[in-house]
Amino acid sequence: MSTTRQRVYGYLAEFTSASALYKAAEKVRDAGFKQWDCYSPYPIHGLDTAMGIKRSILPWFVFCGGMTGTATAFTLAYATQVVIFPTVVQGKPANIFTIPAFFPIMFELTVLFSGFTVLFGLLSLIRLPRLNHPLFASSQFQRATDDGFFIAIEARDGNFSTTGTRELLAAIGGSNIELVAEEDGIKS
Amino acid sequence: MAHHHHVTSADIAMAGDHLDASKVSKVKSIALGIAVIGTLASIYLLFFAPVKIRAPFAYSWLFAFYFFLTLSIGGCFWTLLHNVSNSGWGTSVRRTFENLGSTYPWMFLFGLPLLCPEVQQYLYEWMNIHRGATGNVKDFLNHEASLLYHKYWFMNLPFWYARVIFWGVGLSVVIYGLRKLSTDQDTDPNPGTARLFKARFHSTYTLIIFALTITFTGFDFMMALDYKWFSTMWGVYLFAGSALNSMAVIILVCTWLKGQGHLKHVTGAEHFHLMGKLMLAFTIFWAYVTFSQFFLIWYSNQPEETSYFLIRNTGNWNTAMITLVFGHFVVPFVVLLQAWLKKNPKALSVVAVYTLCMHALDHYLITIPERGISLGGEHMSQGAAFAGLGPIQVSIPGAFWGDIFAFVTIGAAFLFFLLRALGQHSLYPNRDPRILESANVSN
Numbered sequence: 001m002s003t004t005r006q007r008v009y010g011y012l013a014e015f016t017s018a019s020a021l022y023k024a025a026e027k028v029r030d031a032g033f034k035q036w037d038c039y040s041p042y043p044i045h046g047l048d049t050a051m052g053i054k055r056s057i058l059p060w061f062v063f064c065g066g067m068t069g070t071a072t073a074f075t076l077a078y079a080t081q082v083v084i085f086p087t088v089v090q091g092k093p094a095n096i097f098t099i100p101a102f103f104p105i106m107f108e109l110t111v112l113f114s115g116f117t118v119l120f121g122l123l124s125l126i127r128l129p130r131l132n133h134p135l136f137a138s139s140q141f142q143r144a145t146d147d148g149f150f151i152a153i154e155a156r157d158g159n160f161s162t163t164g165t166r167e168l169l170a171a172i173g174g175s176n177i178e179l180v181a182e183e184d185g186i187k188s
Numbered sequence: 189m190a191h192h193h194h195v196t197s198a199d200i201a202m203a204g205d206h207l208d209a210s211k212v213s214k215v216k217s218i219a220l221g222i223a224v225i226g227t228l229a230s231i232y233l234l235f236f237a238p239v240k241i242r243a244p245f246a247y248s249w250l251f252a253f254y255f256f257l258t259l260s261i262g263g264c265f266w267t268l269l270h271n272v273s274n275s276g277w278g279t280s281v282r283r284t285f286e287n288l289g290s291t292y293p294w295m296f297l298f299g300l301p302l303l304c305p306e307v308q309q310y311l312y313e314w315m316n317i318h319r320g321a322t323g324n325v326k327d328f329l330n331h332e333a334s335l336l337y338h339k340y341w342f343m344n345l346p347f348w349y350a351r352v353i354f355w356g357v358g359l360s361v362v363i364y365g366l367r368k369l370s371t372d373q374d375t376d377p378n379p380g381t382a383r384l385f386k387a388r389f390h391s392t393y394t395l396i397i398f399a400l401t402i403t404f405t406g407f408d409f410m411m412a413l414d415y416k417w418f419s420t421m422w423g424v425y426l427f428a429g430s431a432l433n434s435m436a437v438i439i440l441v442c443t444w445l446k447g448q449g450h451l452k453h454v455t456g457a458e459h460f461h462l463m464g465k466l467m468l469a470f471t472i473f474w475a476y477v478t479f480s481q482f483f484l485i486w487y488s489n490q491p492e493e494t495s496y497f498l499i500r501n502t503g504n505w506n507t508a509m510i511t512l513v514f515g516h517f518v519v520p521f522v523v524l525l526q527a528w529l530k531k532n533p534k535a536l537s538v539v540a541v542y543t544l545c546m547h548a549l550d551h552y553l554i555t556i557p558e559r560g561i562s563l564g565g566e567h568m569s570q571g572a573a574f575a576g577l578g579p580i581q582v583s584i585p586g587a588f589w590g591d592i593f594a595f596v597t598i599g600a601a602f603l604f605f606l607l608r609a610l611g612q613h614s615l616y617p618n619r620d621p622r623i624l625e626s627a628n629v630s631n
Binding site: 045046055059063090091092100101103104 | 479482483486487489525527630631
């Protein structure tokens, strides 16, 4: 006979509406939790403030990505058309004052590099794509993509306790509170 | 943050949020005084002063007139756009759009001198040629000024006057009607949604009147300074500056009103964030359009098109043009990218003032470089009206003071009519069905 070891992920609680989720999120934030998240079928305006999430660092990545694009385009155009093979088109000078001719490609590469940085920066910050998520072990969690509003507080959070966290979730209006555990894949 | 307090109908001023007349009466009187004295002096400077002063001052007047007209036109634009796009976010600041737009008829009156041949002769060479024609005008042009012959269907005096009258009357009627529709709601004991739908419907086709007005006032007053030159980007270019800077004025007015304790509960950081985003968008749009205009002309190198940039890249004008590239685009673009700044009314107002300074430089560079070129030159042989104006020069020494004088005069009038409009009705549409949606906006 073999048993599968389980690793506790955390508590999952359901809330009745977006508004209830919003108000509950403020209380979880104020209780000092860091490792937790809200799940809703659609975006809720201002939920990031209610959760106390700091502004993402992504815009700075995008700014740097965009600037890299501008610099790449300029270097490419300037090196090939001014330095390596000076190209005279329509009597335009082959020096730094040709720069307006490079503007379209500088603009395009700024947009392209910014776009790439947004996509790949976002994916790495939110750790996607991934094959599985511990919450998928809960059957009620499927409703997060349909009509369910959930809060999950992770066990790895310093403030987590088996009884205290459950009581908190119940006190702020959570129902169907469930301790979600994932299989750790090691058989004993 | 917007969510500290959910705004309900209990927070809305029942009888409206009215500006205390005594608070602004002093500023209003001073502005009116400057405007009246300045206008009287300007009439002398435009019509009776010696040629050496009269001729350059015509350009000063045109510059100041069109600068402030773009701000009023922009107020009409934001009103129309907010209505036609069925927007809810800006209902709490929409009255400021309407008040700014309502200065349009008054500001257009400052264009009346430009309808007089005594002033036109220094600005619009094509009119001089038309007026100097002997016999049949079209036949004369066919022999003497081929370009004007081909442009006759558009550039002829009766059509020009008819158009200008339409630009003045058309948009005035539009903004008067929309503002009245909006302010009538404030005192209606049964405000419903009828006016909302009416405003939305009438903003559709009147948006066309707006588009024609910003485009063709630009053609008729500004592009016509050199009848040989043309640019199909011209209207879009002027529109970009108009939308951007009228939003700057709106932000300044809202910040000031907030500071005076008005717009309480209904306008907050979220609204300034949205208006700041619109400023950022139009900073980019202005740069995109302005560069496109330059780029196409620079690259194709057609002599009849390049004259515009040749004049403005000569002498110190070149420094000013380069300043525009960095000052009107690069700096505000980077500054306005920051979200915290757009949510802070005072910080955003600093950017708005800066943007307006750049708009003044932009319009100075649109109008004034033509002056030295058009007025100078003994070859013109235009008779006594041009006697003693000297040779063609990059800029006319001393004419700068006239530019400042005209700017202060029309600027004071603009301030007066704006403050007057603000004092006439509630500062936000307190009975609009979307006022709570707007007050609780989050983005």
